[in-house]
Amino acid sequence: MRQPLLELAFQPLDSSDETFAIGLARHVFAAWSRDAGRTAFAMLRAPGHVAEVASTAGERLGFYVLSSRRLGRPFGPIVNPVVAHLDAIAVHPRAEGQGVGGALLEQAERRARALGAVVMSLTTAVGNSRAQRLFARHGFLRTMKTSRAYANDEDAYEMFKAL
Numbered sequence: 001m002r003q004p005l006l007e008l009a010f011q012p013l014d015s016s017d018e019t020f021a022i023g024l025a026r027h028v029f030a031a032w033s034r035d036a037g038r039t040a041f042a043m044l045r046a047p048g049h050v051a052e053v054a055s056t057a058g059e060r061l062g063f064y065v066l067s068s069r070r071l072g073r074p075f076g077p078i079v080n081p082v083v084a085h086l087d088a089i090a091v092h093p094r095a096e097g098q099g100v101g102g103a104l105l106e107q108a109e110r111r112a113r114a115l116g117a118v119v120m121s122l123t124t125a126v127g128n129s130r131a132q133r134l135f136a137r138h139g140f141l142r143t144m145k146t147s148r149a150y151a152n153d154e155d156a157y158e159m160f161k162a163l
């Protein structure tokens, strides 16, 4: 994978980052959510989630939110697998196209593997070709389509990657 153009640091997303994360979510997810800020707030407060912020020289550029759980039944030869879901990934518009999204995604995958996850899923709007290119480049496969998954009635692709 290409190296990001910026020197990035990743930090757990704590309460001091919430204004940044909720503000960014409100901006970039507005098309798909009635209240993207509130959704992001709920996601960040959900028990068991992992969230990290990417920054360069102290300037926050983006974040991801990940959740994981035990499937509770065997999956093929795996007796009690952990599955992960990427709940959100966002990069500030001024930092797009420099590898920050790719670096956040790779960091989310590392964290999911560290939690024991064998697969990561995500949901993305059919019209969000920029995000789909990012996910495809990192090995996510498009599977089923979910009808009218968003507040704007847009359909979604479910994407998966074996970790």
Ligand SMILES: CC(C)(COP(=O)(O)OP(=O)(O)OC[C@H]1O[C@@H](n2cnc3c(N)ncnc32)[C@H](O)[C@@H]1OP(=O)(O)O)[C@@H](O)C(=O)NCCC(=O)NCCS
Pocket: 002, 003, 004, 005, 028, 029, 089, 090, 091, 092, 095, 096, 097, 098, 099, 100, 101, 102, 103, 123, 124, 125, 128, 130, 131, 133, 134
């Ligand atoms: C989708 C999103 C996370 C991508 O973030 P990003 O930081 O722009 O992602 P990257 O920079 O890693 O990749 C974007 C482009 O930059 C290019 N790029 C990546 N690293 C690069 C580098 N080192 N040098 C030059 N270009 C680079 C990639 O090739 C890619 O090009 P492409 O879109 O033509 O395929 C971001 O656009 C975003 O936050 N969108 C709004 C929220 C959203 O839709 N989230 C996903 C919901 S499921």
